[in-house]
Amino acid sequence: MNSSIVDLSIVAIFYNMRREAPRTLFSLSQAYQRDLGELTYEVIAVDNGSSEPLDPETVTSFGPSFRYVRKAAAPPSPVAAINEAVAASSGRHVAVLIDGARLLSPGILGLAHRAGKAFEAAFVYTLAMHLGPQVQNLSILKGYNQTVEDGLLDKLDWRRDGYRLFNGSSIALSSKAGFFSKLWESNFFVVPREAWEELGGMDERFVSPGGGLVNLDFFSRAMAMSSLTPVMLLGEATFHQIHGGVAANAPMAEHPWARFEAEYQAIRGQPFRPSERAPMYFGTLPDATRTLLRNSLAGLTA
Numbered sequence: 001m002n003s004s005i006v007d008l009s010i011v012a013i014f015y016n017m018r019r020e021a022p023r024t025l026f027s028l029s030q031a032y033q034r035d036l037g038e039l040t041y042e043v044i045a046v047d048n049g050s051s052e053p054l055d056p057e058t059v060t061s062f063g064p065s066f067r068y069v070r071k072a073a074a075p076p077s078p079v080a081a082i083n084e085a086v087a088a089s090s091g092r093h094v095a096v097l098i099d100g101a102r103l104l105s106p107g108i109l110g111l112a113h114r115a116g117k118a119f120e121a122a123f124v125y126t127l128a129m130h131l132g133p134q135v136q137n138l139s140i141l142k143g144y145n146q147t148v149e150d151g152l153l154d155k156l157d158w159r160r161d162g163y164r165l166f167n168g169s170s171i172a173l174s175s176k177a178g179f180f181s182k183l184w185e186s187n188f189f190v191v192p193r194e195a196w197e198e199l200g201g202m203d204e205r206f207v208s209p210g211g212g213l214v215n216l217d218f219f220s221r222a223m224a225m226s227s228l229t230p231v232m233l234l235g236e237a238t239f240h241q242i243h244g245g246v247a248a249n250a251p252m253a254e255h256p257w258a259r260f261e262a263e264y265q266a267i268r269g270q271p272f273r274p275s276e277r278a279p280m281y282f283g284t285l286p287d288a289t290r291t292l293l294r295n296s297l298a299g300l301t302a
Contacts, residue, residue: 004090005090005091005092006040006041006042006065006090006091006092007039007040007041007091007092007093007113008039008040008041008042008091008092008093008094008095008109008112008113008190009041009042009044009086009089009090009091009093009094009095010028010041010042010043010044010091010095010096010097011044011046011082011085011086011089011094011095011096011097012024012025012028012043012044012045012046012097012100013046013048013078013081013082013097013098013099013100014045014046014047014048014050014054014100015047015048015049015050015078015100016050016051016052016243016244017050017054017100017101017243018052018054018055019146019241019243020100020101020241020243021045021054021058021059021100022058023103023153023241024097024100024101024102024103024104024241025043025045025058025059025062025066026062026159027103027104027106027162028043028062028066028104028109029062029063029066030063031062032106032159032162033104033106033107033108033109033110034106034107034110035107035110035111036109036110036113037110037113037114039109039110039113040065041065041091041109042065042066042067042089042090042091043062043063043065043066043067044067044069044085044088044089045059045066045067045068045069045100046069046070046071046078046081046082046085047068047069047070047071048071048074048078048081049071049072049073049074049075049076053070053072054068054070056068056070069081069085075207076207076208076209076210077204077206077207077208077209077210077211077212077214078098078210078211079202079203079204079206079207079211079214080204082096082098082201082202083201083202083204086196086201087201091193092192092193093112093116093190093191093192093193094190094191094192094193094196095112095188095189095190095191096188096189096202096218097187097188097238098187098210098211098214098215099187099210099240099245099248101240101241101242101243101245101248102128102187102188102238102239102240102241103131103158103162103165103238103239103241104126104162104188104236104238104239105126105162105163105165105166105235105236105237105238105239106161106162106163107233107235107236107283107284107286108126108188108233108236108238111124111233111236111282111283111284112124112190112233114282115190115231115233115282116190116192118282119229119231119280119282120229121192121194121195121227121228121229122190122192122228122229122230122231123189123190123191123195123222123223123225123228123229123230123231124189124190124191124231124233124282125183125186125188125189125190125219125230125231125232125233125279126186126187126188126189126232126233126236126237126238127171127172127175127178127179127183127186127232127233127236127237127238128171128172128174128175128183128185128186128187128237128238128240129165129166129169129170129171129172129175129237129238129239129240130169130170130171130172130239130240130248131149131152131153131165131168131169131239131240131241131242132144132148132149132152132168132169132170132242133170134170135170135171135172135173136240136242136248136249137173137248137249137250137251137252137255138252140242140249140251141251144242145242146242146243149241149242152168153168155168156168163235163286163287163288163289164288165237165239165288166237166286166288166289166291166292167288169237169239171292171295172187172240172248174216176299177295177296177298177299178292178293178295178296178299179232179234179281179292179293179296180296180297180299181296181299182274182275182276182277182278183219183232183274184216184219184274185215185216185219186215186219187215187238187240188238189219189222191222191228192228195222195225195227195228198225199218199221199222199225202214202215202217202218203217203218203267205267206263206264206267207263208256208259208260208263209246209256210245210246210247212256212259212260212263212264213260213261213263213264213272216264216272216274217264217267217268217272219275220272220273220274220275223275223277224275224277229280230277230278230279230280231279231280231281231282232279232280232281232282233282233283234281234282234283234284234285234289235283235284235285235286235289236283247260
């Protein structure tokens with residue numbers, strides 16, 4: 001581990017995301033994130049086998065704490081690259097963005113840091129959203145594409161106020177009905193390094209493209225750790241940009257869930273089951289999240 005210790009190490013995985021990565025990295029920068037307080041953090045941007053790799057200078061332009069790592073010859077699964085990057089990082093806590101196409105809302109880092117102080121050994125996680133009028137597995141069949149999304153992001157003026165992303169997005173399938181649902185996974189989570197190591201990081205037996213269900217598997221295992229307090233951030237989320245992702249951008253008729261779960265069953269010896277453990281809630285409710293909050297409350301009785 002690097003000798004220069006920081007509070008948080010963020011590992012973000014990119015694959016052929018020259019369009020999406022600069023936005024994601026900006027959403028991780030001090031120029032965008034709010035109320036960071038004394039939080040110190042580093043961002044490790046891992047280009048995992050892209051045929052069109054990121055420009056290293058683009059990555060480092062977001063600040064001295066941003067590092068670029070290129071895996072020129074990499075398998076379809078990013079799991080080994082994630083574990084390797086975490087092992088080389090210096091944070092007391094670890095955050096993973098397994099899909100680098102996801103923008104963050106502007107309060108995530110500061111709130112995650114404060115939650116880590118408020119709760120001993122917290123597993124902090126966020127809701128997942130898809131940019132566009134519907135979950136992208138559906139909206140791509142109705143004309144939603146990168147050009148449309150570029151226009152949407154320009155209209156939202158999200159760089160000035162990232163909470164406006166809630167006004168141009170819908171809830172991801174794995175996040176069910178919203179904040180108070182029992183999520184299947186989180187596309188941005190923070191965990192103490194000791195817990196990451198006790199869990200063995202992400203399981204490298206998940207070799208499917210994109211990691212298959214490895215993110216769901218890690219989420220479920222972390223939620224099952226009695227030493228960790230699960231903390232759901234209210235009023236925050238990640239927002240998926242369309243990029244041709246193997247699962248998030250597959251039409252439902254072509255979704256790889258069946259083969260992903262077959263891999264999961266071969267590894268775990270049972271079908272995937274989401275965690276039933278209820279989290280603590282921590283955060284605020286910016287105006288742009290009020291509609292989602294009402295929908296989340298309605299989802300409790302659905």
